[in-house]
Amino acid sequence: MDLMKVEGSKLTVFLPSELDHHHTEDIRTEIDRMVNRHPIDEVEFDFSRTIFMDSAGIGMLIGRYKVMKALNGRIRLSHLNGQIQRILKLSGIQKYIQLEGEERK
């Protein structure tokens, strides 16, 4: 499965349809391995296929935010549906994490 793509210093992660505790564990391990292996300064989480996320997904995003911050990098989130935007808003993490297109507002 092509879940991740490295282009230069950018890693794109194509998230699964359901981002719950069950699915976050493998994704987290895989991202951390990629970030250790390549000189990555930006991780984009592509939510195109994702229809569901709960607090486990938030925990995984906060964890990757911390990893990237320690490397002077950043993360961004793209293609968010309504359910995911509501969860992100409630969690308050948009203060730290750039959502796609937000920089234009």
Place this chain on the structure above:
Amino acid sequence: MKNEMTLAFDSISENEGFARVAVAAFVTQLNPTLEEVSDIRTAVSEAVTNAIIHGYPEGVHTVVVRALLNEETVELWVTDEGVGMEDIKQAMEPLYTSRPELERSGMGFMFMEAFMDEVEVRSSPGAGTTVYMKKRICRSQGQQEG
């Protein structure tokens, strides 16, 4: 209408998705909006994940989800017979987690409370935990799907 169901399943993470889908399918009998279904899916996911991770930190045991539809309301009970909690208040505090090494965000109860009308937790150490949740489904009176 009145209808009730009970699911009992192994405490493995694969069943988090199963529990969400099963409860969401059951609740559609009340003709909820997509947003209401989404709220219930999230709340079920949080409660079931807590039972699997925190209720049963060791081994595979049984998680029970009971759902009761009654006129315009959905009531849910998510029960484990696991380790239980000493301090329920602390467990429900936003951002509190007993398992930071798992990158738990500590937002599970916050989401349950945000998405359901009522959340109550009963727990005792060594005996297990039951999370009770209730939500009113507003659209259930004879409204047609568009």
